[in-house]
Amino acid sequence: MTALATAAPALDLRTRFYDELDPLLDAYPDVDVVLAVIGSGYMGRAIERHPGRVIDVGIREQALIGVAGGLALAGRRPIVHTFASFLVERPYEQVKLDLGHQDVGAVLVSAGASYDVSAGGRTHQAPADVALISALPGWTVHVPGHADEVAELLHREAAGTGRVYLRLSGQRNSRPHPVDGRLHLVRDGAGAGGEHGPLVVAVGPMLETVLVATADLPVRVAWTATPHPLDAEGLRALAGPAPVLAVVTPYLEGTGAGEVAAALVDRPSRVLHVGVPGETELRRYGTPRDHAAAHGLDAAGVRRRVAAFLG
Amino acid sequence: MTTTTPTTTVPGVVPQQVRDLVARVTGDEKHDPSAHSTLEVVWTLYDQVLRVDPDRPDDPGRDRFLLSKGHGPASTYAVLAAKGFFPAAWLDDVASFDSPLGHHPDRTLVPGIEIGSGSLGHGLPLAVGLAIGLRGRSPARVVVLVGDAELDEGSNAEAIQVAGRFGLGNLTCVVVDNHSDSLGWPGGIATRFAGEGWSAAETRAHDGPGLVTALRRAEPDRPTVVVVDTSPAPTITPTITPTSKEAA
Numbered sequence: 001m002t003a004l005a006t007a008a009p010a011l012d013l014r015t016r017f018y019d020e021l022d023p024l025l026d027a028y029p030d031v032d033v034v035l036a037v038i039g040s041g042y043m044g045r046a047i048e049r050h051p052g053r054v055i056d057v058g059i060r061e062q063a064l065i066g067v068a069g070g071l072a073l074a075g076r077r078p079i080v081h082t083f084a085s086f087l088v089e090r091p092y093e094q095v096k097l098d099l100g101h102q103d104v105g106a107v108l109v110s111a112g113a114s115y116d117v118s119a120g121g122r123t124h125q126a127p128a129d130v131a132l133i134s135a136l137p138g139w140t141v142h143v144p145g146h147a148d149e150v151a152e153l154l155h156r157e158a159a160g161t162g163r164v165y166l167r168l169s170g171q172r173n174s175r176p177h178p179v180d181g182r183l184h185l186v187r188d189g190a191g192a193g194g195e196h197g198p199l200v201v202a203v204g205p206m207l208e209t210v211l212v213a214t215a216d217l218p219v220r221v222a223w224t225a226t227p228h229p230l231d232a233e234g235l236r237a238l239a240g241p242a243p244v245l246a247v248v249t250p251y252l253e254g255t256g257a258g259e260v261a262a263a264l265v266d267r268p269s270r271v272l273h274v275g276v277p278g279e280t281e282l283r284r285y286g287t288p289r290d291h292a293a294a295h296g297l298d299a300a301g302v303r304r305r306v307a308a309f310l311g
Numbered sequence: 312m313t314t315t316t317p318t319t320t321v322p323g324v325v326p327q328q329v330r331d332l333v334a335r336v337t338g339d340e341k342h343d344p345s346a347h348s349t350l351e352v353v354w355t356l357y358d359q360v361l362r363v364d365p366d367r368p369d370d371p372g373r374d375r376f377l378l379s380k381g382h383g384p385a386s387t388y389a390v391l392a393a394k395g396f397f398p399a400a401w402l403d404d405v406a407s408f409d410s411p412l413g414h415h416p417d418r419t420l421v422p423g424i425e426i427g428s429g430s431l432g433h434g435l436p437l438a439v440g441l442a443i444g445l446r447g448r449s450p451a452r453v454v455v456l457v458g459d460a461e462l463d464e465g466s467n468a469e470a471i472q473v474a475g476r477f478g479l480g481n482l483t484c485v486v487v488d489n490h491s492d493s494l495g496w497p498g499g500i501a502t503r504f505a506g507e508g509w510s511a512a513e514t515r516a517h518d519g520p521g522l523v524t525a526l527r528r529a530e531p532d533r534p535t536v537v538v539v540d541t542s543p544a545p546t547i548t549p550t551i552t553p554t555s556k557e558a559a
Contacts, residue, residue, distance in 0.1 A: 032444070055443060058476075060469035063436050067473065070440020073426070074448075075371065078440075093430065094466070098437055101427045103419050 009147060013168040014111045016147035017081075020154050021046040025053055028158045030077045036064040038082040038111070065091040068106045069098030077105070077158060083117070084110035084126035084167065088133060100136050105161045107154075108133075113169035114251050114276045115291035122283070127276035131255040133165045134228045141165045141228040143204030143250065146176040149225055153179050169250060170288055171205040179225045183234035187211065187221040196240025198310055203227045203249045206297070210248050213302035217310065219246075227256050232263035242268050246306050249275040250297065272309040274302060323519025325354045332389035335402040336412075348489040348541045349456060350386035351516040352526070353378075356454060356485075357390050360526045365395040368422040375425045375441055377455040379434020380487065381415045387424075388412055396423035432464025435484060439474045442482040442534075452529065454483045459500060460492040474534045475508030482534040484509075485526065487516070489541040504536040516541045 010016040022045045025031055033046065035056040040047070047054045055071075057063045061082065068078040080087065087110045088095065099106050110129060117124035133139050140162055144150050150168065157164045178184055186207065189195050198219040202210035207223045214221060222238055224231060227249065239245055243264055249255055253275030260271055276295050284294065292298045296305060320326050333350060353376075357363065361374040378387050385405075392399040397411075405412045411420035415429025428434055438455035445451050457467065474482055486500055496503065501511040514525040516539050525537045 052447070057469070057473045060473065062432075062466040063439065063469035063473050066433060066436020066466065066470060067440035067443065070437040070442070071444040072440075073375075073437065074441050074444025076444045094433070094436070097427070097430055097433055101417075102437070 009151070011147050011172070012170070013144065013147050013150050013172060014170070015042070016150050017109055017111075017154065017168055018042040018046075020151050021054075021079075022049055024079075024154060024158055025050040027155070028077065030075065031158050032071055032076050032078050034064060034068045034071065034078050034080045036061050036082045036086065038086070061086045061090045062094055065094035066098045069094070069102050069104060072099070072104035072106055073102060077107070077161070079107045079109060079154075079158065081109045081111070083112040083124055084129040085112065085124055088129045088165075089126055092132060095133070096136055099163055100138060105163050107157045107164045107166060109154075109166045109168060111168050113167060113171070115282075115288055115295075116170040118288045118291045119285045121285060122281055127252045128255075128278070130165070130167065130227065130249070130251045134256065139163045139165055139228065140181075140226065141167065142179065142226050143167045143169070144179060144225045145169075145171075145173040145205040145207055145223075147172070148176040149179045153225070167204070167251075169205045171250060171292075173205060173208045177207070177223055177225070181224075181226040181231060183222050183224045183231040183238060185220060185238060186223045187214075187219075189220045196242070198244040198246070199239055200246045200248060200306060201235070203247070206248045206250050206302075209292075209297070209299050210302060212299040214306055217303070217306060219306065219310070228259065230256060230259040230263060232259065235260070235263045239264065239269070244270050244310070246272040246274060246309055248297075248302055249273070252276050252278050254278070270309075272305065274305050320358055321519065322359050323351070323355050323521075323523045325350055329354055329389055329393045332392055332399060332402055333385050335399070336385040336388055336405050347386065348458075348516070349378075349380065349383055349487050350389070351519075351522060351541075352456060352485055352487055352539055353386050353390045355519070355522050355526055357394050359523050361452070361454065363394075363423070365391075365423065368396060372449055372451055374452045374454065375438075375445075377426045377428070377434045377438050377441070377453065378416060378424070379426075379428055379438075379455050380431070380458040380461055381426075381428025381434075382431075383458075384412070384414070384416045387416070388421075391421070391423040394423075397421065431458075431461040432466040435467050435474075436470040438482060438484070439470045439477075439479065442474070442479040443477060446479065446481050452481050452483065454485060454526075456485045456487060459486055459488040459490065459496070462486065462496070462500065462503075463492055463494070471504055471507050471509070475504075478508070478532050479534045480529060480531040483526070483529065484534065484536045486536060486538045487541060488538055499538075501536060501538045504534075508533055510535045511538070512536070513538045513540070515539065517543060
């Protein structure tokens with residue numbers, strides 16, 4: 001136990017989530033964890049120390065969300081976890097009805113992101129997850145880029161009552177940033193097009209890729225871990241009166257475009273959305289790095305898109 | 312609130328006043344047979360089984376009744392009105408823009424309605440989660456009503472399995488069997504629950520005392536299913552031995 005107690009916190013987002021569950025269950029007596037097998041092998045300490053509060057329904061994802069909705073109706077605060085494809089896409093009507101329509105909350109924590117399971121193929125990839133969740137009323141979407149952000153968001157949302165989607169990815173940044181729901185300027189306009197020059201918004205784990213991609217471009221870079229609801233006020237302030245804006249997401253390209261458009265409706269703007277293309281299915285295996293490159297979401301790809309957009 | 316609670320009732324027998332309340336709804340009700348098939352069960356639950364208080368519909372210790380078969384809410388609306396959860400006048404205007412009562416119920420609009428339902432196959436999984444959440448924390452029972460055709464939805468199979476494995480003694484599933492499922496249940500509906508570790512009982516909607524007894528059943532270590540056949544009681548002894556399917 002000494003080794004455990006003194007071990008540095010995990011850097012991997014998903015590992016950090018599993019590690020946080022034991023202290024989280026200690027801190028929040030209303031929280032239960034609901035699983036469909038995935039993850040149960042990584043949270044032995046939480047299962048052992050909190051009997052009955054880690055509820056594994058087996059490989060039954062409709063029941064996963066239905067049971068979470070019932071727990072919430074009983075006054076519990078469910079944290080629900082599996083891969084994004086099985087958490088959002090397979091039981092989508094349950095997410096809509098058993099949580100939203102019942103007007104109850106839950107924290108859905110997904111793993112796998114768009115192509116973490118690149119070698120597993122399409123069945124385990126869910127680039128549309130954020131678009132799907134954002135299409136339902138009353139959800140907050142967090143896409144953290146660092147394990148410390150995961151821990152902070154988990155503890156905050158465990159204490160809340162809302163409907164929250166927390167998207168964990170294998171891709172990460174080297175240091176944490178504020179996860180207060182706001183848009184934060186990471187690189188300012190000095191020597192980069194001025195106070196209201198072109199702006200690139202990076203979501204979550206895309207930040208350091210974007211910083212590398214745009215190192216020699218005249219743009220400012222802003223960041224958020226909470227793309228939905230979008231910090232519209234922050235975007236208007238940063239984007240200025242005639243925005244030239246690129247939004248780089250680690251998920252389906254164009255997700256959130258409506259929120260960006262609504263935020264900028266009162267001014268002339270040019271907006272580029274960079275993300276996982278939705279028109280074709282990439283029928284290749286390989287590594288997440290291979291997939292990022294194939295989708296144009298590595299530094300070289302993002303640079304090409306943004307440079308062409310700036311003209 | 313002026314309630315219309317009937318003053319004298321026979322356990323398991325729906326009073327005429329309650330039938331009259333159903334009739335006030337069904338002028339606009341789209342699914343009459345479905346609504347009527349649940350009336351005996353819902354009335355008996357509220358009159359004889361559930362511990363609920365219309366003056367405290369949000370009491371954390373209350374028993375929960377979940378109408379999963381939400382496309383037939385007329386009888387539930389009528390019973391809730393009869394028991395004083397809301398004014399009977401609400402029944403005259405169902406599904407209008409300003410009415411809290413719709414053809415599918417919304418828990419956020421109606422006192423006493425525990426879940427919003429309508430899409431089939433959601434009530435039983437919700438009931439399982441509710442029973443897990445209440446178990447050991449509350450004396451409340453969770454009773455969910457589903458239809459035999461609703462059981463076609465695979466989400467129910469998942470929930471039946473989970474409830475059985477978790478030994479949810481505080482959960483009762485009432486299957487109102489009006490023989491409307493498309494492909495049949497060879498071997499009977501109750502056997503599917505029993506095979507997953509449920510305590511199973513079968514009764515008839517028109518057998519008042521039998522219904523009361525069946526709906527009061529509970530075992531501490533396993534969930535209970537009550538399959539309620541809505542067919543009228545046979546008046547003539549069949550001269551031909553029924554097949555096993557017909558008997559079920």
